[in-house]
Amino acid sequence: MPSPVGHSIAGWLLGRRELKSAEGRRRFWLLWVWIVFAANAADLDFLPGIYAGQFKLYHHGMTHSLAWAAAFGAVSALVFKRCWGWSLKRGFMLCSFLYGSHILLDLFGIDSDYPRGMQLFWPFSDVYVMSPIAFFPGLANASLAAVFSLGNLKKIAVECLYMILLVLAAYRAQIAQLFRVSRSASTIKEGV
Numbered sequence: 329m330p331s332p333v334g335h336s337i338a339g340w341l342l343g344r345r346e347l348k349s350a351e352g353r354r355r356f357w358l359l360w361v362w363i364v365f366a367a368n369a370a371d372l373d374f375l376p377g378i379y380a381g382q383f384k385l386y387h388h389g390m391t392h393s394l395a396w397a398a399a400f401g402a403v404s405a406l407v408f409k410r411c412w413g414w415s416l417k418r419g420f421m422l423c424s425f426l427y428g429s430h431i432l433l434d435l436f437g438i439d440s441d442y443p444r445g446m447q448l449f450w451p452f453s454d455v456y457v458m459s460p461i462a463f464f465p466g467l468a469n470a471s472l473a474a475v476f477s478l479g480n481l482k483k484i485a486v487e488c489l490y491m492i493l494l495v496l497a498a499y500r501a502q503i504a505q506l507f508r509v510s511r512s513a514s515t516i517k518e519g520v
């Protein structure tokens with residue numbers, strides 16, 4: 329599973345257009361906080377495990393399902409409509425996608441602990457689902473000490489490299505535009 333760093337970057341990529349439209353408004357920072365929260369909310373399933381004394385007891389269960397992504401999107405859409413006057417569709421699309429991005433990234437993370445994968449189709453099925461291909465290094469998360477270990481820091485660095493590739497892909501049009509501008513500027517200089 330990716331770390332909160334990777335999930336937050338993915339959330340920012342998904343919410344960047346809404347953030348741009350909120351620039352200069354009071355809601356800007358609130359929206360930032362909500363985007364980071366929504367992209368990481370599925371991992372709140374660690375909390376009951378900490379309370380029960382078994383860190384991963386409920387991890388990758390029902391909160392990592394498509395049904396929870398839809399429910400999170402629906403509740404958030406109602407809040408956004410009431411607070412900011414957003415349409416229900418706009419709030420639902422943003423928030424369910426943010427929540428769903430977490431599930432998607434986790435699906436492509438190495439998971440070596442049994443049961444492997446997540447209950448993607450809960451409540452219709454209790455089967456744990458995982459992708460046969462995994463990109464993201466599996467973080468040690470058997471305990472709080474393991475979570476904050478040096479080994480995990482190295483894995484987060486690898487994960488950041490993947491996320492940089494995603495950021496480059498998302499901004500490819502702007503990067504290509506920058507290259508075009510600098511090329512035409514150097515052509516003009518050569519002409520002079």
Ligand SMILES: [Zn+2]
Pocket residue numbers: 329370371392430434
């Ligand atoms: Zn997760």
